[in-house]
Amino acid sequence: NAGVTQTPKFRILKIGQSMTLQCTQDMNHNYMYWYRQDPGMGLKLIYYSVGAGITDKGEVPNGYNVSRSTTEDFPLRLELAAPSQTSVYFCASSGRGQGGEKLFFGSGTQLSVL
């Protein structure tokens, strides 16, 4: 199994550009998450989804959008990129989301907005 796959691994954007970070998982997990991690900091929840067609905001949703049309895929869209969005982005999934199931993380996307 591949687990959680994120693409791209690195990206440089200019201010005002848009892009989509791709995330797919092959574990048939219902719960999927997007986090951002600034240098030396913890993980901040951007958006999460409890199943196909259902998404909700986390702690820091401004400037981002998500969709969940299938169980496998959970893309994160950045519109009008800003320097404050320079960060490492992690996608994760879990089976139940109640804590008894562990989070499986993708390898991350390092994004720089210049």
Place this chain on the structure above:
Amino acid sequence: GQSLEQPSEVTAVEGAIVQINCTYQTSGFYGLSWYQQHDGGAPTFLSYNGLDGLEETGRFSSFLSRSDSYGYLLLQELQMKDSASYFCAAPSVGKFQFGAGTQVVVTP
């Protein structure tokens, strides 16, 4: 909402024991998880406490006290490869929120 507090850094020598504390304020608390993250890598799951008490997994143990809103991760027989950041995390209605992380530095 939730908040999870943990120390920013702990330094210890190889072979020593390190305890990383995590205090939390949360609604709808289910349990406490611990994750390890090496520089440049993704977080990986270490342990979960859904009930009060101690959970042991090899050299690592985790403890939870719901009455004190407190947990800890115990790293025994420290090895150089244990140098990493360690995060406590708490799920709440499908979401997982993380503490700011504790950087563990292991010296020879």
